Amino acid sequence: MPTQPIHRHTRGVYIIAATPFTATGEVDDASTDRLVDFYLEHGVDGITILGIMGEANKLTEAEACAFASRVLRRVDGRVPVIVGVSGAGIDNLRRLAVFAMENGAAGVMVAPTPGPAVEDRIRHYFHQVCEALGPGVPVCLQDFPQVTGVPISAATILALTRECPEIVMLKHEDCPGLGKLSAVRAGSGTVETPRLSILCGNGGLYLPQELARGADGAMTGFAYPEMLVEVVARHAAGEIDRAEDIFDAYLPILRYEQQPGYGLAVRKAILHHRGVIADPRTRAPGPKLGPLDQAELLRLMARTDINVKELNHGS
Template identity: 55%
Template sequence: MSSGKLNEQAKGVYIIAATPFTDEGAVDLQSVDTLTDFYLGCGVHGFTLLGMMGEAHKLTADESISVVNRVIGRAQGRQVIVGVSHAGLENVRRLSHEAMMAGAAGVMVAPPPGLKGDEGLYNYYAQVFAALGPHIPVVYQDYPQTTGVYLPVNVFERLVDDFPQLVMLKHEDAPGLAKLTKVREGEKKPGRRRVSILVGNGGLYYPQEMRRGADGAMTGFAWPEMLVQVYELFAKGKPEEAEDLFDIFLPLVRHEVQPAIGLALRKEVLFRRGAIKSPKQRAPGSSLTATDKTELDGMIARLERRLAATGRLAKAAE
């Protein structure tokens, strides 16, 4: 069942899926199945595979496609975006075409680290669009904290104006609220396209970004149902209620975005929630100490108490 290609109207929560491994470090396709089912049970609107959180750089080309095929086959028609960022343009092109043939809705491309200057950035994406052709929808992944490449709003607007296949901004610049507002203001100019904007950074600034015109989230927080419920409350015109719910989860949102151990925490929670058989990362990866796990126990217990006090416990545990 195909959900069609990604376009500028995309909205909701596109969960960035973890890649499950066995304790020995092999890709665990059975856990890919259970994780996909878990995300669907949380109400996600789409999936993003092979993102930075998906340990994509540790997978072989064959493993990458096997994960993509497995999720698309089980996603019940939800759109699947595939991260294809790579130092070599030919690798970007090949993985993009393989992903689209497998049934992906579009691909996500981050600029290669070290790219210099506005013209350098524009020219790189012009080459990407030429290599992929006009029929593959593209998400620009704007994550300068990792790439070291800053995307000025005027350069993004040039790309949107010149390349109709650019349909979404994955907004992770931080601080980035003013930038998000500037993009949305710029779209009011005559003849300019409005593109979809989904936000990341673990959801750290999610309610404020929704208030400023984001269309949803693309991140991997281990309680995806919160991301979905916050989106739905905003969609129903209940921003205050959305913020109240977000606030209950904020200590764990913040805890999960720690550099170095953030992914280990996220996988540990997914493991505890029964979504994957092992919290293992493929080497080289981080692991949690006994103290880290005890700390997490306490934070989850506090979350459950606060949810119970608001009558939301059942929803979070579904």
Template identity: 50%
Template sequence: MKLDASASGVFPIAPTPFHADGRIDEASIDRLIERYLAAGADGVTVLGILGEAPKLEPEESLAITTRFIEGFGARPVIVGVSAPGFAAMRSLAHAAMERGAAGVMIAPLPSLRTDEQIVGYFRQAVEAIGADIPFVLQDYPLTLTVQMTPSVIRRIVEENPSCVMLKHEDWPGLEKISALRAFQKEGSMRELSILTGNGGLFLDFEMERGADGAMTGYAFPEMLTAVVRLQKEGRRDDAHDLFDAHLPLLRYEQQPGVGLAVRKYVLMRRGTLACDAQRRPGSTLSATARAEVDYLLRRLDQRSERLASWLAAS
């Protein structure tokens, strides 16, 4: 099943689990898959920026991809194939698609600055991997330092029919979503799936602006799927109440430089990962930071119990 512009829902960004010595932890991958499926994920994305993809050997990347494809069955798996050169991008993209991936995700090189450079880069990327492979355009200026205006995104989408989804991670970016949906409404841009990132930090209003769902790695995927569902059902206040209960932890996780460390620690505390290690170079949490996350988790448990009872009654 290939990805298309009708894709919606929640596609968690999967971290790559490691043992303390840096080896890949296959058992934790399997538990991640189980948690995502139990949470109602509509698909999954592997080898993203927070998947530590640049630290993996090519055969490791393919092994991880294959394990997720097998574990997700009929649900789509998107594979991050961003690379400094097109040869590596082409190789992983083709290998992933041969094993059953639904599509690939491509981020711009941080060196791109002008609109023409950005549009030209994605034109060349499509030429490299082939126009028959659906791809997700990743827009993450906070990390990649590449600024893509709505008009530039429209040009990329219109020039490349294989671009079927935008991973929207601009910040602030609500107006960008509105602008892109306005392009579609006026007929100047074809249909495009928009899934949002940034840890889910703005998901509550992003759904209201026209996003189709989320593609992010927040350690409580069940919250993401519930907020998306509640918004689609028109239960705005319920969606915001649930989101607000998680907001302190979402905010903490979005600190630059330690976000992945927080995410892996929470997943370890939840019993999904056996270890919160990152492959070197990587960040670690201090004892004080771990205690702060533990405090936030306790408060979230208390709030979630009360909220679950209230939502059930409503």
């Protein structure tokens, strides 16, 4: 079943999906189905796959296509699916993007390629990408300089919004980045510059402040998607303090999951302990939790359950 493409007024929570693996390292189809069901049951507005936290760079092209195809079939048009297609070669990028769109994706996500952080180079690259993909493929520009090593200024993001109509969404996860978010929000949706949807990453660590600055929602993979969904919904309803109370109940484990270079292993371990994926492994080279880490995490999960129960009891 086809779904509507992403657009300049896309809002809500687009969860970044993990890629589950079996104990022997293959993509785990059964866990993938459970993961999709888990996200949908918790009310997400969309799903983003094959991102950085989805270990896309560790998949073969055949694995990436098979995983995308399985997710899209399982979702079956119930929510939009965005497929990460970033890669060193535009031909490969285009091939995966075409496959994804032909199988029902709502759009694709593209990050800048590594290289000098020269504004003209970045603009030229995204012009090439949009030309290769054509006008029928909506693009989410991923701005994650902590990983890509390529900072993109607010001015360049706004210029690309004007110059490339295919770019309809920004995945904002620069850090510190609240000032940039404010600049992009103020500079788009004007006579000169089309509106740009802004969904925020970084695990949701700054979500209340980002929503207050004009973000349209979250695009991140925190292993408690129910928190992201409720915080965004409460904020949209004007219940700002209640949204922050909910956020605060999850903050200790959110902070723990956001440890640089280690957070993916934590995220997968939480999903495993919640009964969603069969095995928490990441593909090598990747982080792995030891016995002390596991004990620490289970204590945090138990405390999170208590915090949430107390919060609901007091509501």
